[in-house]
Amino acid sequence: MNVSVGIDLGSTTTKAVLLDEHGELVGRGITNSRSNYAAASAVARDEALTAARFSLIARALARVRGEAGGAARALIPDIEGAFRLELYRDELRYLGVRIERHLDNLTEAHLRAPLRGAAQAVLADMERTAPGLFLAGAQRKSDFFRDLAGAAFTAGSERESVDRQVSFERLVGLFDRAILDVEMRVPTRDFTVLLPEAVEHIRPQSAAHDPVRYALLSAAHEAANERIAEVAFAGTGYGRQTLPFPKEAVRSEILCHGRGAHRVFPGTRTVLDIGGQDTKAIQVDDIGVVTSFQMNDRCAAGCGRYLGYIADELNLGLHELGPLALRAQKIVRVNSTCTVFAGAELRERLALGERREDILAGLHRAILLRAMSLLARSGGVRSEFTFTGGVCKNPMATRLLRALVDEHYDSGLQLNIHPDSIFMGALGAAMYANDDLHAGRPSALRAQ
Amino acid sequence: MSQNQQAHLRVAKEPSQERQKRMIGDHFDRLASVADGTCDEKVVYTFVPGNLTELIGAFGMLPVLPEINALQSGMRQQSAGYIAEAEKSGHSEDVCTYVKCDLGMLKSGNVGPTGTRLPRPDLLLLSYTGCFTFMKWFELLREEYKCPVVMLHVPYQPDGVVTPAMRKYIVDQLETVVIPAMERIAGKKLDRDALSERLARSAQAEDDLVAVWESARHRPSPIDGYFGGVYYIGPIFSAFRGTEDAVAYYCELRAEVEGRIARGEGPTTPDGRLDDQRHRIVVEGPPNWTSFNEFWRMFSREHAVVVSSTYTRVGGLYDHGFRHDPKNPIETLADYCLGCYTNLGLPTRIDYIEQTIRTYEADGFLINSVKSCNSFSAGQLLILRELEKRTGVPGGFIESDLVDPRYFAKANIDNRLQSYFQMLDARRLRHAA
Amino acid sequence: MSAESLVAEARSQVDDVDLGPVHAWKRANPGGLAVGTMPIYVPRPLIEAVGALPVAIFGGGDQVDIIRGDSYFQSYICHIPRSTLELALGGRLDCLDAMIFPSICDVIRNLGGMWRLLFPEKLSVYLDLPQTFDLAVGGRFFAHELHRIASLLEAAGARPLNDEALVAAIRVENVRRAALERVDALRRAEPWRAPASEVYLLARLGGLLPAAEHTRWLEDYLTAAQGRAARPVDNVRVVLVGAFCEQPPLGLLRTLEKAGCDIIEDDLQLGLRTIEGPIDLREGEDPVFSLARSWIERGGATASRYIGDDEKGRALVERVRTLGADGVVFAAASFCDPALLDQPMQEAALARAKIPYTTLKFAENTGQFQVVREQAGAFSDAVKLWGIA
Structure with a gap:
């Protein structure tokens, strides 16, 4: 199988997406960006290739008819778990x-x-x-x-x-x-060993003939032995200049996010992406081509990083902030989204006797207000409106965004949030890589 | 040799560039000889927008332009230290870095861009044109130099219309305040014939400059109207308007540009000649000086040529017909001051850029919003929206500063510019499909 | 009414971002124009003389969500234009028929240009205050500017300007100025009876009312404040400088007071006080020219006004000495060019005169005062204990 690889090297996480020659998504991987971008992108790619093996297993099992096929397909998550x-x-x-x-x-x-x-x-x-x-x-x-x-x-x-x-x-x-x-460490994996082992683990050999086991093992062997060739690359994201790609293969994250979001939600006209280091407001046309965009200015005020500082200050995990903020009884007015003062703002409010949940709700709102300004700068919010990036996983952020859009634009407006929205940039990059492949000018990885 | 210097050499290959370098060198040598007392010409500090160079010249006085010194300090990587010096002495991080760079330079021995010492001013000619900070700048310099200041208040053009009252206000100031003050300092009466002769030479150079600007209508454009453009405006925006040198320079420059048109050549950039021009861009806002060549490369690498820019109109807007008029010397100075780009109301600026985008058939326009300059920057996001709405041409927006390297976030700016140029490509492909 | 209830009522009107007092005036004066004015100085009698209400606009304070406003301004621009635009784009300034943008700084100047584009149906006027203080030159230009504005207002539906109406408006304005001066005098003499945070609200209310009505408020407050059973407090007496355009949140003023600083003078509502003494009318003189002349001859030193041949900071030093102030608190809005560029020169003048000062920055929506509290507390202690800062 030939695949086009898109890599999104973000400040917090690195994502990789693989598309086959028909443009079908066959695998994706994510890892934390860590201090070493090269390792991060290798690991993300490795994750995506692993996922691609499971796609191949699913494809192989899709051909198995009858009860055994159904039973085998139902076991794919278990194999993956093992x-x-x-x-x-x-x-x-x-x-x-x-x-x-x-x-x-x-x-x-x-x-x-x-x-x-x-x-x-x-x-x-x-x-x-x-x-x-x-x-x-x-x-x-x-x-x-x-x-x-x-x-x-x-x-x-x-x-x-x-x-x-x-x-x-x-x-x-x-x-x-x-x-x-x-x-x-970038792990090396021998799928011809690992995949059958995983099958063994969840479906050990039994005395009787087991058509499910047979189907799983043949699919695992087929998937493990298929050669997956990475034939085209495109990179994007915060650290994309450090990727071992030729210049032509380095794509603007704006274009990639716009295109990726448009692929997942083809009705998309406006995209908001709030990532760790920046916030982007993007307008796309009916085929996903970016028509205008705005990014936050050079300071990271109002970006995901701000929530990171708040989480550190409160000794909480980033994923815990949103649910906690949802428990607010009121939203404390917070006027500064300066990351430098985030801790001070929080401490002073706490000292004034405000509830932690209420302050958190205010901090979330402050970020969303900044995002609304950026959207207004880029040309407003049009339906469908797709919210992507790490912060879109935060339930308080999505709730506030919905409310603000209702208040300032149109309450009938379609707001899309996808659980995998973090992959939009890598997906768009993979689509560009696939374009290059079909145009006969794929970009290869540069030797390091 | 630094990248900057290399690039200077490469850009400075043509005779006009050599001439300009000579002119500037000579001027600073004269200033140095005043500074060391071997020559006793009077020195007037003044600003680029609304500069009265012909008047200063007619008195035989030498102009010093602190903005030019500040931008040169930026190009020579001196500005960060100067700014730090000024901030250490109580100047806010929030305010214009030209001012702080200039004050820092002053406190560090007042050595000018060519490495020679600058003389103290005999007069601070405060031509308050289009920029509030100018007023504070010379109040600050007066504290240092304890020398006379003369104010020329140029009214703002909110409606793009010069009224007789505005003109009269400036003429009255010139006749009753500015010229008498200059006569006192120079120790002689104004020679009005000499002034008119200078004004006639100004008009001649202005004709050639406009021809150079308009050459960018050709494809490929033989000039870069922003990065290259700041070199072209050098003489006419600084000490040389109205001089024989300036006339010769612009005549020579025009001939060179016409030669490039005939040969189908593009302008010289830090990376060589840019003949293959994929994007024709109009730029609003001043350049960044501390990473000037790096910034230029972000364009030329993407095969983007700037066909016109507003920054190159801050010292006078000549492409809409204004020329200095030797027959009405005082009124023409008033009209010149009134018409400088930053003295125009926002709606007029938008009209001007719109017309420029159309005239030069630009594929895009880009706003470089500098932190230092509120005169330029406040309202630029509306300019962006309004121009996109009127022309359908996509706009780009980046932020940096004049001479404070802390505000030139290279990766961030490069990222935006790449996104912008890739967007232009994607849109072009879409239209072709 | 008690001073407290007068202040509370003033505050509710000042805080009303929907401009309730202006709506009330328009209901009472059908057909009358409401004319918004940005800081620092627009001659209010001129507007009142054509039957219009001058409405001083000072942004949105700390209670407005800024979305559209931020979408038009970069992060390095001060806050007042964003909140002002936010109010306008949200329809909250719809009751204003015109806006006047005086030449304070480049940001407010450009905001005027933005106004023309964003609200083409409204009259938007730029007022170029002269920086040449020769009556025959700057005075004449200023008078011409004022006549021009009167004609523009007339074209927008105001009454034509006539001398009698203007003279009458100037006289009413002079009465208000005298009343304000009496309130200021009480604050200087007995700040515990008329604290700055109260006087500020009372003064600022005047920006929303006709001068005559404002005078009644001032008189009532004066009576109530003089009759207060308040005891002197051992605070330091400071002059607050630099907040003449974007206004600090009231919390900042109260924090300063609580930290032991009596603000006996400030430039918060500079427009009402910028001309020293009454506007001086002269027999046989065009009263418009009288307005211009008063400003040229007796306009106070502000950061937006070229100091001419005067020495920078002299006016501040003299003021501190005349008032018997112990020191100066510089409070400039972040990114305020006039205040921040002026400040080093003012500081130098104070240092030469050995007058203590301290410096802080704010935005109209600043929500944290911890640092201010500590800084002002330390300042007032230092001044009290050692007479230095």
């Missing part, structure tokens, strides 16, 4: 190796043994509880190893540090250092 569990365990093992290494390098020798004991206990417990994260129906707060392992390691450290009388900070500090090493 597969991801193995990847997780693999990274966990590497995390353990790196933690050992950092323990060896510890200057205070007397701390080594107690910390090692505690770390090993934490890791063992993580290994034990790992399946729970990936079983069918499991709810994960994130798909990033950093987040999953981080949460588990922190919880384990809280427990072990009390039981074993070691410093919690020192214990978590080990993780903080080791995770950087883990993230620098």
Whole structure:
């Protein structure tokens, strides 16, 4: 299978999308951008290629008729869960190796043994509880190893540090250092081994002939052995200049976001994208070509990063802010969205006795007001209106946006929010790569 | 050699550029000889918009233009230090960086752009034209120099109409306040014939300059009307309007440009000649000086040529027919001041840009909104919308500053410009399909 | 009425972004024009003389969501034009038939141009205040500007300007000025009876009312404030400088007061006080020229006015000494060119005169006063304890 690859190297996350030659989406991957953009884009691509293998399994199983076919198809999520569990365990093992290494390098020798004991206990417990994260129906707060392992390691450290009388900070500090090493590693995967293994795991051999198992195994073999060739590339996003692409393959994120959003919602005329570092208001025509755009000015006021600072200030996860803000009884008026003063603003309001939820609602509103201004600058809001970027996953943000659009534009206006909207930029980039492929001038990856 | 200097050399290959360099060098040498006392000519500091160079020249006085010094400091990477110096002494981060750069330069020994020392002013000729900050700037300089200031208040043109009362107000100021003050300082009466002779030479150079501007109607355009344009306006916006040198310079420049038209050549950019011009752009707003060539490259790399710009009209709007009139020397100075670009009301500015976009058949227009200059910047987002509405030509918007490198966010600006030019391409493809 | 209830009523009118007092005036004066005026100075009697109501516009304060306003202004431009535009685009200034934009700075000047484009059905006038203070030159130009404005208002439906009406309006204006001066005098002498935050609201209310009506408010407040059972407080006496256009939130003034600073003079409502003493009418002189002459000859030193041959900061130093003030608080709106460019020169003059000062910045919608509280507290303590800052 030949695929066109689109990569969106964002400030917070890096996304990759693969399209086959017919323009069908076959895989996508996401990872946190970390400090190393090259590693991030390799990991995202690897994730997308993995996803593509599962697309191939689904395609193969789509050809299997009868009951066995249906039953086999229903098991795809389980296979994926089992597969991801193995990847997780693999990274966990590497995390353990790196933690050992950092323990060896510890200057205070007397701390080594107690910390090692505690770390090993934490890791063992993580290994034990790992399946729970990936079983069918499991709810994960994130798909990033950093987040999953981080949460588990922190919880384990809280427990072990009390039981074993070691410093919690020192214990978590080990993780903080080791995770950087883990993230620098781009895993190599042998799908011809891993995929059948995953099938074995959820459908072990039985005495009787098992047509479902047979179908799954043949699909896994077919998918694992199919050659996936990345034949065209396009890159976009905040860090796109650092991608190993030729200049022609580097696309403006504005064009990519507009096009991606338009593909997912073909009625789209206005796109709002609130990402970590910038906010974009984009107008597109009936075929997804950008007709005008505006971005926030050079400071990051009113962008996702602002919420990040607030979350840090409150010691909360970014994903917890929105749900908390939804519990507001009133919206406190906040007039500054300056990231530098975000913490001060929050502390002063708290000191004045305002409720945390009410302040949070005000902070969310302040961001959305900035976004509304940017939209007005770019030419207003037209139906359909598609909201993308990391912040669109925040339920308070979407609720406020809906209210503001109703108030200032038209309440009949169609507002689109897609759970995968974070991939819009990479999707648009992959579409441009596919255009180039069909025009006979695909861009290849530059050797690094 | 820095990239900047290399680019200067490459741009300075043509004879007119060499001539300009010589003219500027000579002028600063004269100023230096005043500074070191070997020469006793009187020195007048004044501003580019509404400059009365012919009048200053008719008195045999030498002009110094602090804005030009500030922008040169920016190009020579000196401005960051100068600005820091001024901010250290209590100037707000919020205000115009030309002013702070100039004050910082003053406090750092007053060495001008060619490396020679600048003399103290004998007079601050405050031509208050189109920019509020000018007034504060010379109040600040007066604190430093304790020298006479003379105010020429040029009324603003909110409706794009020069009324007899406006003209009379300026003429009255010139006759009763400005000229007498200059006569006192120069120690002699104004020679009105000499003034008229200078004005006649101004008009001659202005004719050639306009021909150079209008050459951009050709495809490929033989000039870059913004990055290249700031070099073309050098002599006429600074110390040389009304001089023989300026006449010779513009005559030579015009011939060079006509040669390029005949040969089908584009202008020289920091990356070589730009013959293959994919985008014809009109630019509103001053350039950034600290990353001037880098900024220029962001255009030329995308094969974008600027066919016209408003910044190159701040020292006089000549392409709508105005010429200095030697027969009415005082009135013509009044009309000149009134007509400078930043002295025009927003609706007039929009009309002007609209007409420019049409005249030069531009594919797009771009606004470089500089933090320092509210005279330019306040209202530019409305200009953007209004022009898009009237012309259907897509506009782009970027933000930077004149000489404060902290406000030139390279990646951010490059990102926007690339997005903008790619959008023009995508729209063109769409129209072709 | 008590001083407190007068102040509360003034505040509700000042805070009314829907311009209730203007609607009330228009109901009472059918056909009369309401003319918005931006800071600093527009001669109000001229507008009243043609049967119109001058309405001072000071932006939207801290209670307006800014969406459309922000869409027209970059982040490095002050706040008042955004909130003013927000109010106008939201229809809240629809009751104004005309707007006058005096030459304060380039931002307000350009806002005037934007107004023409955004509200073509409304009269939009730029008033170029002269910067040449020779009566025969600058005075004549200014008088011409004022005649021009009167004709434009007439074309928009106002009464034609006549000398008697203008003379009468100037006299009424002079009565108001005298009343305001009496309130100011009480504030200077006994700031605990007439604190700056109250006087500010009372003065600002005047921007929404005809002069005669404003005079009654001032008289009532004066009577009530003089009769107050208030005790002197040991505060430092400061002059507040730099907030002549965009207005600080009331919370900022109150924070300064609570931090121990009695603001005995300020330039918040500069337009009403910019001419020293009454507007001086002369027999046989065109009263329009009298308006121009008063401004030329007795206009106060403001950051938007060229100082001519005067020494920069001299006026401020003299004022501090005359008033017996202990120091100066510079409070400029962020990105306010006139105030911020002026400030270093004013500071230098104060330093030469050994007058303590402190400096802060605000926006009309600033919501945090923690820093102001600490800074002003430290300033007032320093001045009180050691007589220095």
